[in-house]
Amino acid sequence: MKKINLRKMFLALADVFIIVVSGILANYILSLVGYIGTVASKGLLSYIVINLVMCLFTLYISGTYSKLWRYFNAKDYMVCGIAVFSGFTLGFVISLFLQIPQRKIFCIVYFAIALVGILAFRFVFRKAFLDLTEAGRAEGGERTLIVGAGNAGRMIIREIHNANEQNDVNNPSKNIIPVCFVDDDLKKLNQKIEGIPVVGTCPEIVKICDEYRIDNIIVAIPSCEEEEKRKILDYCSATECKIKIIPYLGELLFDDGHTQLISQAKEIKIEDLLGRKPIEFDRKEIHDLINGKVCLVTGGGGSIGSELVRQIAKNNPKQIIIVDIYENNAYDIQQELVLEYGTKLNLVTLISSVRDYDKMELIFKTYRPELVFHAAAHKHVPLMETVPEEAVKNNIFGTFNVATLAEKYKAKKFVMISTDKAVNPTNVMGATKRACEMIIQYKAQHSTDTEFVTTRFGNVLGSNGSVIPLFRRQIENGAPVTVTHPDIIRYFMTIPEAVSLVLEAGAMAKGGEIFVLDMGAPVKITTLAENLIRMYGKVPYKDVPIIFTGLRPGEKLFEELLMDEEGLKSTQNKKIFIGNQIKIDETDMLSKLEVLKKTAENNDSEKTVELLAELVPTFCHKVND
Known part of the structure; x- marks a missing residue:
């Protein structure tokens, strides 16, 4: 509070000096050009004092002394100008009366x-402050906007003040x-939280x-709903700033009843922009x-x-058998699990x-x-067209x-990923996967020992062959x-969501079902690319061009999750x-x-x-130009 009063006092004293000097200077200028309209020294002093009092009054009631000069914008300069005009008008009327x-x-x-002096003073001081801030930023400081002026935002400001007072580098x-x-x-709005204005x-x-030259945004609303958070992140991702998010309340780590929020702030992830809540699964059923x-x-x-292997390992399996044709990937997950579990797994x-x-x-x-979880497949659409x-x-x-083989050796459940x-x-890739679904439904129709089930979902964020790793490589290069x-x-889901769906479907399976995930609204790939570019602190189409190459062979503008005859339960x-x-004609299918x-x-x-195409009646092969 003392700092604020000192600042107001300094700004008021500067205005006093400017108004007094302006009166003397105006009189001097007019005397130099021989203008007979100059006032006598006694009248000049009285007129300056009246204008000084009236201007300080109008500047005060207009709120210009409550506004930090570093936050002055065009509107504030206009308010300041109106206040000075009002003060001089009142001074003129009073001097006429007296x-x-x-x-x-x-x-x-x-x-x-x-007027010029008062506005110029504020402009110069604002510029000087911002220059000093730039120097501070060059030493590692980031100009930060905090989204959310609630308890979390207040705690963040206190953390920053404490760190500065303790000089903890x-x-x-x-x-x-x-x-x-x-x-x-x-x-x-227009209030201050720990001395920082809500603008x-x-x-x-x-x-x-843009106006305040922000480098960094912290979204400090740990209790907000997912849809609200998505909207906020849409606004944030339209800037060139780095974005961090305070986790949900249930994810925060507390220490003796206190918590440090900034150290727990997370970088924005592309899945935060999916526009729906993460899917929740029955962990007990999976276990x-x-x-x-x-x-x-x-x-x-x-x-x-x-x-799949990671999540299975967390649920106390008797044994995990990884089968893969590509030895590098198989080795990587093997070493990851050995490092985490040692001989326990x-x-x-x-x-x-x-x-x-x-x-096999x-x-x-x-x-x-x-x-048996069957994830092995060729999935790359254009390559499979070739x-x-x-x-x-x-x-x-x-x-x-x-x-x-699962049926022959009496596995309890077989879960295929479609x-x-x-x-x-x-x-071709989609048609082969539909054929796989038909095979699983055929097996389910006559199997007595094994429950066969299919899980069907859309694109998986970050999976091999998905657009996100490609976009990241392009941006980084x-x-x-x-x-x-x-x-x-496209419909999108995260890898953990996809795998949890597979596991819960396995737990629910009675045989022959195709499990479908409600994936929310589909996402426009162009929007996904734009948001990812912004997450790198770059401007789409300016810093990073987006080129439209045309649909690839066999590619559709939109995907579907259900066939017309399937319906939903x-x-x-x-x-x-x-x-x-869907009833499968076994004889016809096997011969084909x-x-x-x-x-x-x-x-x-x-x-x-x-x-x-004969095997899969719904296959309509497209070869795009």
Whole structure:
């Protein structure tokens, strides 16, 4: 409070000096040009005193002394100018009433000099402050906007003040220069929180960041709803600032009843922009499924497969068997688990292909898995358009091999991972995955010992082959970001969500179901690219170009999660649904599979696509220009 009073006093004294000197200077200037309208020294002094008192009064009641000069904007300069004009007008009226000698030309020149002086003083001081701030920033300080002027925001300011008072150079708060708050509570507007002003609302974030030269944004609303947080992050991501988020209250770490918020602030993640709450799953049900079981994961080194292995490992399995054809990925997840669990986890890593029936049978015969999670597949859409026979060999007949062996060796459950691209597929990869779904439903129709189930979801953020890693590489290498079409949209989920869906589906499975996740609203890929560029502190289309390359072979503008005839049934989890089972003509399907297998083994690409279309009636092959 003392600092604020001293600041007001200094600013008022500067105004006193400017108004007094302006009167003397105006009189002197007019005397130099021989103007007869100059006032006598007695009248001059009286007139200056009256104007001084009136100007200080109008400046005070207009709030200009409550506004820090570093936050002055065009509106504040205008208010200040009106206050000076009002003060001189009152002074002129009072001097007329008191019959103090005056001349209109003198009043005009006096007002003009005083107005310029008062506004120039504030401008110079504001610039000097910002220059000093820039120097502070060069030493590591970041001009910071705090979103949320509630308890969390107040705690952050106190942290910063404490760090500065203690001169703790290792404290992350030491490098932060709090500039202002924004808050959607209009009652807080123009108030001060721990001396820092609330200057606007969340929709004004872009304008405020530009006006106040903000480097860093901290979103300090740990109790806000997911939809509200997404809107705030949309505003923040439209700036060039770095963004950090205070975690939800339940995620904060407290120490003896206190917590340091800034050290727990997290960088914004792309999944924060999905526009829906994270999907919650029944952890007890998943634990009961895994506990004490031998679990086999095909494609266990991939992005989905490796996360499956991680989550299975947390639920006390009897044994985990990782099967993957790519040894580097398999080795990576193996070493990760060895480092974390040591000898506590019974882990077997096998380099094998699901295409090799005899080798897969040896694995089933040796380890007798009770739970089989089938994640192995070729998933890259454009590459599979080039070699459709390989997609058929790996996806369709690899699935057929593993499913057949799971049934033969009486595994309790078989969970296959499918994709939304299997619905009314327009590409080879999607068609092969739909064929896989048909195989699983066929197996479910006559299997007595094994429960066969399919999980279907959209694109997985950060998975191998997804757009996010590609966009990141392009941005980090200074290359343009490539998007196939400005209007292309996709459903997205996180890798942990996808894997939890797989595990809970396995727990729910009774046989033959296709589990579908309610993934919320689809996301426009162009918007995703723009937000990711902003998260790197760059401006889309300016710092990083976005180039539209055209739809790739077999690619659709939008994906679907259900076929028309499937419909939906709800489950105990409000976000998980079951597509109705479609009756499979076993004789017809098996005969078509036999012909398709021979054609694919002969590497006849064109004929393979034709036969795939016969097998999958909903396949409408598109070859984009």
